[in-house]
Amino acid sequence: MADKIYRVDMKTLTYKIEEVPSEWLGLGGRALTSTIVAKEVDPECHPLGPNNKMVFCPGLLSGTSAANSGRNSLGAKSPLTGGIKESNVGGTSAGIMAKLGVKALIIENIPDGDEFYHLHVSREKVEFHPCPELVGKDNYFVLDAMLEKYSKKVAVMSIARPGEMKMLTSNISVKDPQGKLRSHGRGGLGAVMGSKKIKCITVDAEKYKETTLADPEKFKEASKIFTKALKDNPISGEGLPAFGTNVLVNIINEAGGLPTRNFREGTYEFAENICGETMAENIKNRGGKTTHGCHAGCVIQCSQVYHDKDDKYLTSGFEYESIWAMGANLGIKDLDLIAKMDALMDDLGLDTIETSVCLGLAVDAGILKYGDGEEAYRLIKEELANGTPLGRIIGSGTGTLGKLYGLVRVPVVKNQAIPAYEPRAVKGQGVTYVTTPMGADHTAGYAVATNILNSGGYVDPLKKDGQVELARNLQIASAAVDSTGMCIFVAFPALDDPKCLPALIDMINARFGSNLTGDDVTNLGKYVLKLEREFNQKAGFTSADDRMPEFMKYEALPPHNVTWDFTNEEIDEFWNF
Numbered sequence: 001m002a003d004k005i006y007r008v009d010m011k012t013l014t015y016k017i018e019e020v021p022s023e024w025l026g027l028g029g030r031a032l033t034s035t036i037v038a039k040e041v042d043p044e045c046h047p048l049g050p051n052n053k054m055v056f057c058p059g060l061l062s063g064t065s066a067a068n069s070g071r072n073s074l075g076a077k078s079p080l081t082g083g084i085k086e087s088n089v090g091g092t093s094a095g096i097m098a099k100l101g102v103k104a105l106i107i108e109n110i111p112d113g114d115e116f117y118h119l120h121v122s123r124e125k126v127e128f129h130p131c132p133e134l135v136g137k138d139n140y141f142v143l144d145a146m147l148e149k150y151s152k153k154v155a156v157m158s159i160a161r162p163g164e165m166k167m168l169t170s171n172i173s174v175k176d177p178q179g180k181l182r183s184h185g186r187g188g189l190g191a192v193m194g195s196k197k198i199k200c201i202t203v204d205a206e207k208y209k210e211t212t213l214a215d216p217e218k219f220k221e222a223s224k225i226f227t228k229a230l231k232d233n234p235i236s237g238e239g240l241p242a243f244g245t246n247v248l249v250n251i252i253n254e255a256g257g258l259p260t261r262n263f264r265e266g267t268y269e270f271a272e273n274i275c276g277e278t279m280a281e282n283i284k285n286r287g288g289k290t291t292h293g294c295h296a297g298c299v300i301q302c303s304q305v306y307h308d309k310d311d312k313y314l315t316s317g318f319e320y321e322s323i324w325a326m327g328a329n330l331g332i333k334d335l336d337l338i339a340k341m342d343a344l345m346d347d348l349g350l351d352t353i354e355t356s357v358c359l360g361l362a363v364d365a366g367i368l369k370y371g372d373g374e375e376a377y378r379l380i381k382e383e384l385a386n387g388t389p390l391g392r393i394i395g396s397g398t399g400t401l402g403k404l405y406g407l408v409r410v411p412v413v414k415n416q417a418i419p420a421y422e423p424r425a426v427k428g429q430g431v432t433y434v435t436t437p438m439g440a441d442h443t444a445g446y447a448v449a450t451n452i453l454n455s456g457g458y459v460d461p462l463k464k465d466g467q468v469e470l471a472r473n474l475q476i477a478s479a480a481v482d483s484t485g486m487c488i489f490v491a492f493p494a495l496d497d498p499k500c501l502p503a504l505i506d507m508i509n510a511r512f513g514s515n516l517t518g519d520d521v522t523n524l525g526k527y528v529l530k531l532e533r534e535f536n537q538k539a540g541f542t543s544a545d546d547r548m549p550e551f552m553k554y555e556a557l558p559p560h561n562v563t564w565d566f567t568n569e570e571i572d573e574f575w576n577f
């Protein structure tokens, strides 16, 4: 059976299963979500109103045996940035949707009334179940209820109380293979799901088909080469499996680019307490697991299962960006407490970056003190989760808190919090933050690879030379990779191993019977970026939105005492392609 478009109308509680338009056939993941959002969503619409849509699309290779191809993309207009958003996630949803034949799940409109719904998507139909018993509950409650209800293989995507309250720090959580949670993070997409009164979506794996391949032999051969490239690379094959993404704490700290205490310093004196090596040592001594995959078929396995001192499960998917956000950014040095906060934010479906950067700013507002992890935990658990007035302020994100308290040092681009790499000290990453249509987003073009990790060559992180070109090339490549369903970490072998990218393209060709070349893939990345920028321009964005917060221009960041020193003209050069 050919893939279909599943289109859901939440006002009438009806659905249609449509043929895939010919112009969408060769697209997947981010290329397809951004194409559909650009075509069908009015850029001027209110992101929480009836005219916004949620568009879920598995990647082009999702559902196949290709290593690391299980990412699902979600597109919408972001209520946090006001621009287009694509957020991709591991977990089980991409593989199940792809095998079920769902090319795209498009959710439109909002219901009349206050009832929340559970949507169940199967091969033949979409069911709408009112779910008052789930309202006011958080992710693990919903997940357990769904697994009990179906007692079979289903993908589960849900929101917790912050999503119901349409908070801009809310994510959409996705079940992983072990029954834990992954997130469609950044951009407040949980609020969009809350606005559509959808508490959870389950996707039925019962009648799914094996994904067909146009040339199984060619696919197998290319897949072998691709997997070998992932395993042979020192970062994706050794560093990430051994220490997780948290291997970056020491590396970025040594480079002077670890944002500390709301972007005041580039090094953290307690980095050793929260780094990947300490985490791996704790796991070795206590139990838990290094080398863990967020979706089936991941051969890098950068994820971790982290236990407390009594060898009791604390959290998993314990990522560098989250540990930085709660650790160096908030001056917290207790890794176990950070793990406890991480688990709480998973259950509440909160974006760890946006929420924690907002808490860092809350220190400047006099609400919290650096290093007071217990109070930070209480603010999330009691204020934010219960929607008190203070909780709603924090749940509205960094930019809003900054405005409400009259603060000047507000680390956002396009109103989205700047993540874990100091743009003044890792300048290529800074160019990505200001130019990507997504708002400050490290995954949009991971210049850390070439600025710090010497992957794909070396561009000095402290100098401006070559950074715009680097960020442009990486963003074009990332937009294409985000369309395949691959995770970001295939970038390391792709940058360094000449066999990796051709093998990836060969797999796509063997899957679809196409004849794509390297140039076609580059052109796909360019098409996606330009389309997204055009959406943002129609939504009212100008080049004035492609700017770093002003304080970074006049405040020199220790230890290198660097400022953000790009001219506007230099940044605007990014779009000359």
Ligand code: SF4
Residues within 6 Å of the ligand: 068, 090, 292, 293, 294, 295, 298, 299, 300, 301, 302, 303, 487, 488, 489
């Ligand atoms: S490498 Fe990490 S992020 Fe990528 S698929 Fe594996 S576990 Fe997920």
